[in-house]
Amino acid sequence: MTGTPHPDLLDALRAHEELEQLVPLVYDELRRIAHRQLAARAPGATLQTTGLVHEAYLKLVDQSRARWSDRAHFLAVASLAMRHVLVDRAKARLAQKRGGGRVRVSLDEDRIAADDQPEALLQLHEALERLAAVEPRLARVVECRFFGGLTQEEIAESLGIAVRTVERDWAKARVLLRRALLE
Numbered sequence: 001m002t003g004t005p006h007p008d009l010l011d012a013l014r015a016h017e018e019l020e021q022l023v024p025l026v027y028d029e030l031r032r033i034a035h036r037q038l039a040a041r042a043p044g045a046t047l048q049t050t051g052l053v054h055e056a057y058l059k060l061v062d063q064s065r066a067r068w069s070d071r072a073h074f075l076a077v078a079s080l081a082m083r084h085v086l087v088d089r090a091k092a093r094l095a096q097k098r099g100g101g102r103v104r105v106s107l108d109e110d111r112i113a114a115d116d117q118p119e120a121l122l123q124l125h126e127a128l129e130r131l132a133a134v135e136p137r138l139a140r141v142v143e144c145r146f147f148g149g150l151t152q153e154e155i156a157e158s159l160g161i162a163v164r165t166v167e168r169d170w171a172k173a174r175v176l177l178r179r180a181l182l183e
Contacts, residue, residue, distance in 0.1 A: 022074055023057060029071075030056070030078055036149040037082055047089060056081040072150070072158035076140070079148020086147070087125045090118035127180035131173065138173040141166055 023030070034052040047055075059081035124146075132139035137159065144155040152170075156163045 026071060026074060026078075027053070029075060033075065033079055033149045034082060037086065037147065052082055052085060055085040059084060070157070072154050075150060075154065076144045076148060076158040079150065080143050083125070083143055083147040086121060090121040090125075093118040094122065123181055124177070127177050130180055131176055135173070135176070137161070138169050138176065141169040142173045142177065145170060 030053045031049055034056070035049045038047060038049055038052060056078055060078060128139050128142060131142070140159055141155055144150040144158060145152075150158065152163050152166045155166045159166070161169075
């Protein structure tokens with residue numbers, strides 16, 4: 001069968017080509033974000049920095065219609081993909097353990113050891129999902145900072161808001177998430 005490819009297929013191919021061109025330009029930054037996320041893990045953890053970057057890349061490829069307005073926006077989306085990779089792994093670890101109670105989660109640390117604390121990571125993920133339902137921008141700020149390791153300036157740039165707004169949103173989100181985690 002010959003003819004013109006379907007427009008959706010062309011859009012997916014263009015998005016994939018854009019991703020292929022963008023990743024090499026920000027690969028070191030993606031590794032920094034991934035390394036930061038995995039820095040608190042226990043010795044012998046199974047997921048390494050490169051593995052997290054590659055798994056996040058696969059999630060980004062699945063988002064064939066994604067468009068990134070700039071570097072900061074792409075890094076914010078990539079940090080969200082890393083969050084989902086870590087949450088998926090935490091769910092799998094908990095399924096293997098068949099149990100696990102509530103644990104204390106601290107937002108002051110700006111990271112959770114994904115391999116050591118799957119319960120904490122899942123609790124944060126669930127609280128963040130509830131926050132996103134009522135305050136989507138606050139949830140994005142947390143994702144960018146906590147999971148992406150972006151600076152306040154980078155978050156402001158990626159979300160198109162002022163740095164001061166990011167500071168206020170981070171403070172408000174921490175209070176709301178702490179409440180949600182205590183429930």
